[in-house]
Amino acid sequence: AQTVTQSQPEMSVQEAETVTLSCTYDTSESDYYLFWYKQPPSRQMILVIRQEAYKQQNATENRFSVNFQKAAKSFSLKISDSQLGDAAMYFCAYRDQGAQKLVFGQGTRLTINP
Amino acid sequence: GAVVSQHPSWVICKSGTSVKIECRSLDFQATTMFWYRQFPKQSLMLMATSNEGSKATYEQGVEKDKFLINHASLTLSTLTVTSAHPEDSSFYICSAGRAGETQYFGPGTRLLVL
Numbered sequence A: 001a002q003t004v005t006q007s008q009p010e011m012s013v014q015e016a017e018t019v020t021l022s023c024t025y026d027t028s029e030s031d032y033y034l035f036w037y038k039q040p041p042s043r044q045m046i047l048v049i050r051q052e053a054y055k056q057q058n059a060t061e062n063r064f065s066v067n068f069q070k071a072a073k074s075f076s077l078k079i080s081d082s083q084l085g086d087a088a089m090y091f092c093a094y095r096d097q098g099a100q101k102l103v104f105g106q107g108t109r110l111t112i113n114p
Numbered sequence B: 001g002a003v004v005s006q007h008p009s010w011v012i013c014k015s016g017t018s019v020k021i022e023c024r025s026l027d028f029q030a031t032t033m034f035w036y037r038q039f040p041k042q043s044l045m046l047m048a049t050s051n052e053g054s055k056a057t058y059e060q061g062v063e064k065d066k067f068l069i070n071h072a073s074l075t076l077s078t079l080t081v082t083s084a085h086p087e088d089s090s091f092y093i094c095s096a097g098r099a100g101e102t103q104y105f106g107p108g109t110r111l112l113v114l
Helices: none
Strands: A003-005 A010-014 A019-021 A024-026 A032-039 A046-052 A064-069 A074-079 A088-096 A108-113 B004-007 B010-013 B019-025 B032-038 B044-051 B067-073 B076-081 B090-097 B109-113
Touching: A003 A088, A010 A019, A019 A108, A024 A074, A032 A064, A032 A074, A046 A064, A046 A074, A074 A088, B004 B090, B010 B019, B019 B032, B019 B090, B019 B109, B032 B067, B032 B076, B044 B067, B076 B090
Parallel strands: A010 A108, B010 B109
Antiparallel strands: A003 A024, A019 A074, A032 A046, A032 A088, A064 A074, A088 A108, B004 B019, B019 B076, B032 B044, B032 B090, B067 B076, B090 B109
16 A cells, blocks of 8 residues: 655744755555645645656746655655745645545644744 | 535534534536545544445445445535544545546534534
């Protein structure tokens, strides 16, 4: 079964600085999707970024970018120019290409220091 | 992104009563809906996968007679917690999507059983 591991329960960063959240996963599949979701205090899950495994180019969405290392099964999230509104729980998730079910990591709580 | 609603957002009930939570996809037709449970400071735990017009598929350890799921249309799925007990108190989240596409999450329902 696929597993997703986030080894950093908590991270903190100064406002305007850059922070990287780590995620590793285990799968025997070659085609799959990876996601980062944000869960702010409201607890609404918000999709931050998505990566297709067949794409070599790392996905970017404004201040958010990923470092996707397929061979190493690593999928880290970089947040540039951190803002107070970025404070949240961040979940890494995996999905097989042919499936709908998401497998979530344990989450990383990100604190932004003003 | 697509919008998914949940109702109610908050519910308090007495032990032994049943509670129904609705999940609606407002601007798209969802072939599949998922129900998650989340304890404080923990990740999302998938309870069941619901496909329109067919029986839900429950994850191992989830009591299907306790958590009744109905997916009567492409825009509505319901989760009924039957004979609720204090240990059922939790945050319940639904998500909706189409085959091969991104899942969108509802805002969640906080259940407190007294």
